Amino acid sequence: MVLLIICCAVLPGLIVPPPAWAVVQMRLLDVGYQDCPPELADGAVTSGVMMKANCFLIVGKVENKSGKTVVDADVFGRIYDANGNPVMQNRTRVGSIEVVPPGLSEFELRISVPAEQPTPLQLEQFKASGFTTKVR
Numbered sequence: 001m002v003l004l005i006i007c008c009a010v011l012p013g014l015i016v017p018p019p020a021w022a023v024v025q026m027r028l029l030d031v032g033y034q035d036c037p038p039e040l041a042d043g044a045v046t047s048g049v050m051m052k053a054n055c056f057l058i059v060g061k062v063e064n065k066s067g068k069t070v071v072d073a074d075v076f077g078r079i080y081d082a083n084g085n086p087v088m089q090n091r092t093r094v095g096s097i098e099v100v101p102p103g104l105s106e107f108e109l110r111i112s113v114p115a116e117q118p119t120p121l122q123l124e125q126f127k128a129s130g131f132t133t134k135v136r
Contacts, residue, residue, distance in 0.1 A: 024066045026073060026100065026128040028107075031060035033121055040110055052115035059108045062100055062128055070100040073130030075109060080124070081117035097128065 036055035058077075064070055075095050079087040088094065088111075095109035113121070 022131075023129050024064065024068070024070050024073075024132065026065075026070065026130070027063040028075070028077075028126040028128055029061040029063060029104075031058065031077070031123050031126045033058050033123065036110060053112040054115055054119075056111050056113060056121065057108045058094060058111060058123065058126075059106070060126070061104055062097060062107050063104050064100045064102050066132065067102050068132040069102065070130040070132055071098065071134055073097045073100050073128045075107075075126065075128045077126035078124045079111070079113075080122040081113070082120055082122075083118060084122070085117065087111075087113050087117055087121065092125075097130075100128070100130065 033056045036057055040055060040057070058075075062073070073096060074093055075097060076092045077094055078092060079094065081087055094111060097107045097109075100107075
């Protein structure tokens with residue numbers, strides 16, 4: 001019994017917890033969109049049947065105040081067509097930024113929008129978050 005009490009008291013101090021990876025929240029500024037250049041506009045990916053789609057680049061600036069490089073930052077936001085209908089049903093993750101250095105930098109993400117959805121697009125609630133190391 002005494003051995004059990006000693007093990008319960010000593011072992012927790014010997015177990016090393018995994019490193020804590022805090023999520024880095026980043027602000028997105030001057031978010032807008034533009035048509036894709038012709039070399040990016042070809043080859044829209046759809047599931048199953050071929051559907052006409054328009055290619056756009058979401059562009060803007062990302063502010064990383066962490067002082068560390070962030071990798072694979074997820075970008076979230078809401079995109080609506082000219083009629084207020086969602087462009088990406090039930091999705092707020094619109095893409096990722098591979099590397100975000102400390103400070104202010106530019107970003108761009110490619111999206112495909114069904115051709116029947118009218119423009120101009122409305123971009124709302126855009127933000128990004130990521131980690132300073134790859135998460136597996």
